[in-house]
Amino acid sequence: xxxxxxxxxxxxxxxxxxxxxxxxxxxxxxxxxxxxxxxxxxxxxxxxxxxxxxxxxxxxxxxxxxxxxxxxxxxxxxxxxxxxxxxxxxxxxxxxxxxxxxxxxxxxxxxxxx
Amino acid sequence: xxxxxxxxxxxxxxxxxxxxxxxxxxxxxxxxxxxxxxxxxxxxxxxxxxxxxxxxxxxxxxxxxxxxxxxxxxxxxxxxxxxxxxxxxxxxxxxxxxxxxxxxxxxxxxxxxx
Numbered sequence: 001x002x003x004x005x006x007x008x009x010x011x012x013x014x015x016x017x018x019x020x021x022x023x024x025x026x027x028x029x030x031x032x033x034x035x036x037x038x039x040x041x042x043x044x045x046x047x048x049x050x051x052x053x054x055x056x057x058x059x060x061x062x063x064x065x066x067x068x069x070x071x072x073x074x075x076x077x078x079x080x081x082x083x084x085x086x087x088x089x090x091x092x093x094x095x096x097x098x099x100x101x102x103x104x105x106x107x108x109x110x111x112x113x114x
Numbered sequence: 115x116x117x118x119x120x121x122x123x124x125x126x127x128x129x130x131x132x133x134x135x136x137x138x139x140x141x142x143x144x145x146x147x148x149x150x151x152x153x154x155x156x157x158x159x160x161x162x163x164x165x166x167x168x169x170x171x172x173x174x175x176x177x178x179x180x181x182x183x184x185x186x187x188x189x190x191x192x193x194x195x196x197x198x199x200x201x202x203x204x205x206x207x208x209x210x211x212x213x214x215x216x217x218x219x220x221x222x223x224x225x226x227x228x
Binding site: 004006031032034041042043044045046049089091093096097099100101102103104105106107 | 118145147149154155156157158159162164169170205207212215216217218219220221222
């Protein structure tokens with residue numbers, strides 16, 4: 001059974017700091033990996049999607065890397081801002097007979113302080 | 115256009131009651147997913163529909179959980195004889211088709227069983 005782990009569980013940093021969130025998964029037979037952001041009381045917002053054949057994806061201040069063989073991904077946030085405060089979820093996708101399925105990690109709760 | 119909507123946003127049920135949670139996906143989206151998110155955890159897959167066909171229900175935790183999408187649009191997740199361990203946020207997501215990996219999430223329904 002695929003298990004996804006995220007470290008750290010919680011992180012508090014001052015504004016402007018660069019930070020790295022970690023994600024590991026036990027089964028490397030994934031189709032792609034996706035990072036989401038979840039704000040309290042709201043649904044998930046997709047941040048970046050990395051195909052299994054790719055090594056990294058970038059969007060603005062966000063950069064996600066993927067090392068499929070070792071079962072690891074990192075999300076790098078540059079020059080953090082208070083608006084980045086949220087829970088960040090990593091999810092791996094496998095293909096099933098009927099479609100596809102996401103397995104999520106437990107998340108990293110980020111707080112960026114002024 | 116409108117995103118994925120869910121109702122009710124909050125539901126309190128006494129143990130043993132039946133509940134029905136509704137999901138309105140984005141118009142025209144073929145695929146629909148239900149997830150259960152316990153406090154402090156990542157979402158866990160429950161079930162998947164392609165149009166009206168339920169192609170994967172491997173994540174439903176017990177036979178008390180039942181989901182339907184009779185006309186291929188609105189979906190209902192029903193939980194019979196609720197128990198305290200059913201307390202969680204229930205998230206619905208939709209995507210354009212089975213080849214699309216972009217899932218759009220609703221805000222969730224927070225179910226509390228007392």
